[in-house]
Amino acid sequence: MKKTLLSIIAIAVIGQFGCGQGNNTLVKYGEAVDTTKAQPADKAFAQYMQNNAEAAVISGQISQVCQGEGCWYMIKSGAVEQYVEFGNKFNIAKDCAGKQSVASGRFYRDTQSIEQQREGLSKEEAAKITAPKVDVHFRADGIIIH
Numbered sequence: 001m002k003k004t005l006l007s008i009i010a011i012a013v014i015g016q017f018g019c020g021q022g023n024n025t026l027v028k029y030g031e032a033v034d035t036t037k038a039q040p041a042d043k044a045f046a047q048y049m050q051n052n053a054e055a056a057v058i059s060g061q062i063s064q065v066c067q068g069e070g071c072w073y074m075i076k077s078g079a080v081e082q083y084v085e086f087g088n089k090f091n092i093a094k095d096c097a098g099k100q101s102v103a104s105g106r107f108y109r110d111t112q113s114i115e116q117q118r119e120g121l122s123k124e125e126a127a128k129i130t131a132p133k134v135d136v137h138f139r140a141d142g143i144i145i146h
Contacts, residue, residue: 028145039058041059054108056105057103058103062076084103101144112132
């Protein structure tokens with residue numbers, strides 16, 4: 001019982017202060033990340049597009065974080081801004097924008113149907129959508145933020 005309570009408190013503290021402005025420490029989420037294999041997200045993305053190299057360790061600056069639950073972020077590297085999600089394994093602190101990140105995981109293609117894209121749009125906007133949309137996302141198993 002004490003271990004469970006201590007674990008809950010530790011998770012709450014990390015979530016609350018994980019990316020605070022005065023914090024210069026590394027914050028780790030999920031599985032271990034081999035930072036020696038890290039490459040800028042734009043280069044890893046190019047490799048995926050060239051030869052379907054799904055597994056990667058990507059690095060870059062966090063440009064945006066999900067403000068609902070901290071369940072995804074955008075990582076910017078060069079001209080690429082890559083969507084990174086965590087497969088419901090963990091959530092990150094919502095104030096991490098501007099921090100550097102290294103994420104270990106896999107690239108994958110996500111297809112949005114015409115109906116999904118049209119959801120919430122006006123009739124005029126919806127009429128312009130005529131084909132499914134394929135995006136490339138990254139599902140991280142582990143992340144380091146500093």
